Amino acid sequence: MGSERLRPAVGTGRRGGFTAALLRYSGRMDDPPIDILLCGDWGAAEDAAWRDALQAAMPETRWLSLAAARADPARVQAAVVANPPPGSLQGLPALRLIQSLWAGVDRLLADPTLPPQVPLARMVDPLMNAAMAQTALWAVLSLHRGFFDYARRQGEGRWHAHAQTRAEDIRVLVLGLGQMGLAAARAIAGLGYPVSGWTRQPRTVTGAVAVDVAALSGETALRAQLAQTDIVVNLLPLTPATRGLLDQRFFAALPAGASIVNLARGAHVVDADLLAALDTGHLRHAVLDVFTTEPLPAGHPFWAHPRVTMLPHAAALSDVRSAAHAAVANLRAALAGGAVAHRVDRGAAY
Amino acid sequence: MGSERLRPAVGTGRRGGFTAALLRYSGRMDDPPIDILLCGDWGAAEDAAWRDALQAAMPETRWLSLAAARADPARVQAAVVANPPPGSLQGLPALRLIQSLWAGVDRLLADPTLPPQVPLARMVDPLMNAAMAQTALWAVLSLHRGFFDYARRQGEGRWHAHAQTRAEDIRVLVLGLGQMGLAAARAIAGLGYPVSGWTRQPRTVTGAVAVDVAALSGETALRAQLAQTDIVVNLLPLTPATRGLLDQRFFAALPAGASIVNLARGAHVVDADLLAALDTGHLRHAVLDVFTTEPLPAGHPFWAHPRVTMLPHAAALSDVRSAAHAAVANLRAALAGGAVAHRVDRGAAY
Numbered sequence: 284m285g286s287e288r289l290r291p292a293v294g295t296g297r298r299g300g301f302t303a304a305l306l307r308y309s310g311r312m313d314d315p316p317i318d319i320l321l322c323g324d325w326g327a328a329e330d331a332a333w334r335d336a337l338q339a340a341m342p343e344t345r346w347l348s349l350a351a352a353r354a355d356p357a358r359v360q361a362a363v364v365a366n367p368p369p370g371s372l373q374g375l376p377a378l379r380l381i382q383s384l385w386a387g388v389d390r391l392l393a394d395p396t397l398p399p400q401v402p403l404a405r406m407v408d409p410l411m412n413a414a415m416a417q418t419a420l421w422a423v424l425s426l427h428r429g430f431f432d433y434a435r436r437q438g439e440g441r442w443h444a445h446a447q448t449r450a451e452d453i454r455v456l457v458l459g460l461g462q463m464g465l466a467a468a469r470a471i472a473g474l475g476y477p478v479s480g481w482t483r484q485p486r487t488v489t490g491a492v493a494v495d496v497a498a499l500s501g502e503t504a505l506r507a508q509l510a511q512t513d514i515v516v517n518l519l520p521l522t523p524a525t526r527g528l529l530d531q532r533f534f535a536a537l538p539a540g541a542s543i544v545n546l547a548r549g550a551h552v553v554d555a556d557l558l559a560a561l562d563t564g565h566l567r568h569a570v571l572d573v574f575t576t577e578p579l580p581a582g583h584p585f586w587a588h589p590r591v592t593m594l595p596h597a598a599a600l601s602d603v604r605s606a607a608h609a610a611v612a613n614l615r616a617a618l619a620g621g622a623v624a625h626r627v628d629r630g631a632a633y
Numbered sequence: 634m635g636s637e638r639l640r641p642a643v644g645t646g647r648r649g650g651f652t653a654a655l656l657r658y659s660g661r662m663d664d665p666p667i668d669i670l671l672c673g674d675w676g677a678a679e680d681a682a683w684r685d686a687l688q689a690a691m692p693e694t695r696w697l698s699l700a701a702a703r704a705d706p707a708r709v710q711a712a713v714v715a716n717p718p719p720g721s722l723q724g725l726p727a728l729r730l731i732q733s734l735w736a737g738v739d740r741l742l743a744d745p746t747l748p749p750q751v752p753l754a755r756m757v758d759p760l761m762n763a764a765m766a767q768t769a770l771w772a773v774l775s776l777h778r779g780f781f782d783y784a785r786r787q788g789e790g791r792w793h794a795h796a797q798t799r800a801e802d803i804r805v806l807v808l809g810l811g812q813m814g815l816a817a818a819r820a821i822a823g824l825g826y827p828v829s830g831w832t833r834q835p836r837t838v839t840g841a842v843a844v845d846v847a848a849l850s851g852e853t854a855l856r857a858q859l860a861q862t863d864i865v866v867n868l869l870p871l872t873p874a875t876r877g878l879l880d881q882r883f884f885a886a887l888p889a890g891a892s893i894v895n896l897a898r899g900a901h902v903v904d905a906d907l908l909a910a911l912d913t914g915h916l917r918h919a920v921l922d923v924f925t926t927e928p929l930p931a932g933h934p935f936w937a938h939p940r941v942t943m944l945p946h947a948a949a950l951s952d953v954r955s956a957a958h959a960a961v962a963n964l965r966a967a968l969a970g971g972a973v974a975h976r977v978d979r980g981a982a983y
Contacts, residue, residue, distance in 0.1 A: 410799060413799070413800065413825060414778075414797055416824075417774055417777070417778060417800065417824065418778065420770075420774065420824070421771060421774040421775060421778065421780060424767055424770065424771040424774070425771060427767070428764075428767060428768065428771065430771060430944075433943070433944050433945065433947070434784060434942065436945070437936065437942070437943045440931060440936050440937075442927075442928035442929060442945045443945060444944075444945045444946060444947035444950070445947070447764055447947070447949075447950040447952065449760060449763070449952065450763065450767065470824065473823055474766075474767065474770070474820065475763065577792075578792035579792060581790055586787065586790050587790075592784065592787070593783070593787045594780075594783050594794075595783065595786070595792045595793060595794045596794060597783070597794035597795070597797070599797075600794070600797040602797065602799065
């Protein structure tokens, strides 16, 4: 990876060989660095961790805070962001890429000042996909085997083993077959659960999937599949078309005793409808990582609901090391005038 | 599977073709049934479920209660048992097989009246192996990702995401590489955890394993491996050689912050030593399915310990349907004078 430590041939659209690059590096020690805005809704320790990882992956770069970028906005060539404050990305005339460090870009797209002509890329981090698959599989295993019930009984001092069912009898539906949905579907199917996957629009799941996941699309197929589903795992992007998808009508289409795992966005779920379906017992349990307001406000019924297991938006965090490498690969491509990976389709909103 | 509903040619060592068997069945409607003792430490519903499943799998048999067997002991040709009361299996002169419905036979072997010359077989049920793999993987995922901590924080109304580690950095050691240990090791390795497996005696793990599990054996290798282990999953048989293996010395050999998952037998663990290691914080957490006394007595420190997650001996139950088929296959083999599968080595005690 020696070449990663060298300055790329910015703007030429090609990279020199190792020797040429080494000579160029030696000859340009006094060149001004590349200025990139780094801005996230995080604390100082997290900011430092990302800055260090990005600096190590792309040493020829100066990583600017929002204030530093504002001091000389014409020099800022790209932005690496994690839910930056609205307005952060306007007035930067040389901006060539906005690279999100998070997979979901719904909050970025909600900023009306986001420059429409600048390419915007989602983070696709293999380590984050693996973490999401772990959480999805843990939730499915917990629901299938009743481990949340055992935890409650331990608290009550009650010894009672319930009947055991087979994985092959627990039907799982994964909503969304993006990188994270596919990783989750693969892991769940790997333990013997029959898994279906649903996307809003028809899409081809490539042969590389190598897993027995029945792919469905469209509203009609969704309603039909819900009637044959025991556990729903939501990993859809949040778009105007998917907001509020998990509502009263959705829950009513599930068989009694089904469970919900929401690992995507809080706004996919209509909270009041979910609480009603849990309170009547139609839904057995909900595992929720994401909420309409985060942190979930004190006193919200989810906190103490016996049928709700909560995570604090921690199902899958970007891995600093691997995400920094993915971001830098995209930055180098954009600064060299090439195509970027995982570019957001502004029309589809993901 | 039509032939399974027909009476086998008992004692001939071979089975007739379909037509011959059908004729023979028609011709022997008045033959006395085969008498087999069915006896477990279970309630009426569970007794009925096993009786029905066994009757369906071997219709030519009369499944006798302990009282019925005692009424005409010379007719009892085999026994299908699940921790029967001590003394149940003595005085049955025609007994040709004792088939356990449970995988562990330590309680059976502790009965001094167990007839020493009668073959004794453990239950090996693929569905039970799968259930054990599910529980082991759930425990590893929960410990790795801190899901037990999140549950505690939910109870406290506290929103706090901790740092995320990679599966490849969590070293798992599976003690015991029998059918259940191997199933667990495979499932855990399948999610990307580095897995080692340990057996007391050297053994060859067959090529069919097809999983990257480093197999170790012996005391010295165990001590060395413990120092490099984050999560121990115990699936050893309980024998005089493994009783109390998880003691103060064992825990001290683990790095600080390691965790224990005991899915085998309570007597593998020295409870006082485990509690001490949890209380000092040397061990981070213990997931315990099995206990020296079951049900675990009220007031035992495990019930309310913040670092203990308990299951009521429910990590893997025999699946009635598949275990009945496995038991009947062994009964047919024994009654036909053939070799039985998974016969217990009385010297090794498993």
